[in-house]
Amino acid sequence: MTQRAGTSHRAAPEHTHPDDVLVLTALAALADPVRIQLVRELAGSCEWTRSCGSFDVPVGKxxxxxxxxxxxxxxxxxxxDEGPKRVNRLRREEFEARFPGLLDLVLSPDPRDR
Structure with missing residues (x-):
């Protein structure tokens, strides 16, 4: 099979269900400033509307x-994957069921940031 110019074949992303996540894994993921920014932006967006390249973060691809x-x-x-773009959604309900209140705590504004 030959690949046409301008197309790419990448593997579908693998996902871990929140039920299989340890609290320390969740906390470590949320501790990074870039990742918390991604989560905050996803929380304020409709599901499946944000492609990876649409986030304003100070890192490369x-x-x-x-x-x-x-x-x-x-x-x-x-x-x-939707065509050439990879789109995202925050697994708010599933994550909330596993770690009640954690996302709300993380997403709430910190009074020290004012």
């Missing part, structure tokens, strides 16, 4: 891919 992999492995993000 390879680092961004790594950050999304960490979020997937922590059960926070689900991704799917």
């Amino acid at each position: 390879a680092a961004l891919s790594h950050h999304f992999a960490v979020l997937r492995n922590a059960g926070l993000v689900e991704q799917r």
